[in-house]
Amino acid sequence: MKYKYEMHCHTKMVSQCGKTEPKDIVEMYREKGYSGLVVTEHYSPLTFGLNSYYKPQRLVDFYISSYEELKKYETDDFSVFFGMELRHYATGADYLIYGVDPDWLRKQGNLLAKWEKSVYEMMHKEGYLVFQAHPFRPYILRCNPKYIDGIEVYNGKCDKKTNDKALHWAEKTGKLMVSGSDFHEKQQLARGGIITNRRIADNNDLVEILKLQDFELIKTYD
Numbered sequence: 001m002k003y004k005y006e007m008h009c010h011t012k013m014v015s016q017c018g019k020t021e022p023k024d025i026v027e028m029y030r031e032k033g034y035s036g037l038v039v040t041e042h043y044s045p046l047t048f049g050l051n052s053y054y055k056p057q058r059l060v061d062f063y064i065s066s067y068e069e070l071k072k073y074e075t076d077d078f079s080v081f082f083g084m085e086l087r088h089y090a091t092g093a094d095y096l097i098y099g100v101d102p103d104w105l106r107k108q109g110n111l112l113a114k115w116e117k118s119v120y121e122m123m124h125k126e127g128y129l130v131f132q133a134h135p136f137r138p139y140i141l142r143c144n145p146k147y148i149d150g151i152e153v154y155n156g157k158c159d160k161k162t163n164d165k166a167l168h169w170a171e172k173t174g175k176l177m178v179s180g181s182d183f184h185e186k187q188q189l190a191r192g193g194i195i196t197n198r199r200i201a202d203n204n205d206l207v208e209i210l211k212l213q214d215f216e217l218i219k220t221y222d
Contacts, residue, residue, distance in 0.1 A: 008180025150176030156191030
């Protein structure tokens with residue numbers, strides 16, 4: 001049996017650019033035959049505000065709230081996992097974090113004020129994985145490959161030329177690969193993700209599968 005998972009998803013509830021409610025997201029992805037999704041809300045000044053440096057944890061419960069809402073609609077055949085899309089202050093690079101635990105996040109300081117090397121070391125200490133999202137999208141800066149585990153080589157909001165550049169960079173640097181729809185609204189539904197031969201039970205399973213690259217990348221072009 002095959003299992004499909006969305007790896008890059010935003011909701012209206014937390015991400016300002018999101019346009020779809022959590023309940024509707026689960027229903028739509030189930031209808032498309034997916035077995036689950038990783039919610040990766042924007043952990044960035046866009047979500048926390050430009051003055052968030054002075055209130056680093058005030059909105060963390062809000063940030064996690066969409067994951068908790070999505071979990072309410074889990075079923076025996078559809079699972080929800082917690083992730084992040086992190087952007088530091090005054091940078092143009094986005095990082096998808098896989099394996100992260102909400103309770104761990106509640107105990108941390110302001111991750112926006114930490115730079116890529118510090119974040120990479122922090123995440124690795126916990127066993128989490130760091131991927132750069134859509135690295136060749138316009139106005140996105142590519143990070144130092146020393147401080148990432150992998151690269152989003154297919155993004156559902158990017159064209160084929162842009163995604164092919166990301167794939168070439170991953171192959172050149174020997175990094176892990178992932179695909180995601182970058183879902184914000186219905187038009188971006190089920191455009192990316194991974195297909196596995198075994199069900200993912202929790203974030204530990206997710207990290208293991210990503211490390212082994214034991215999946216097929218979903219790539220959908222019009």
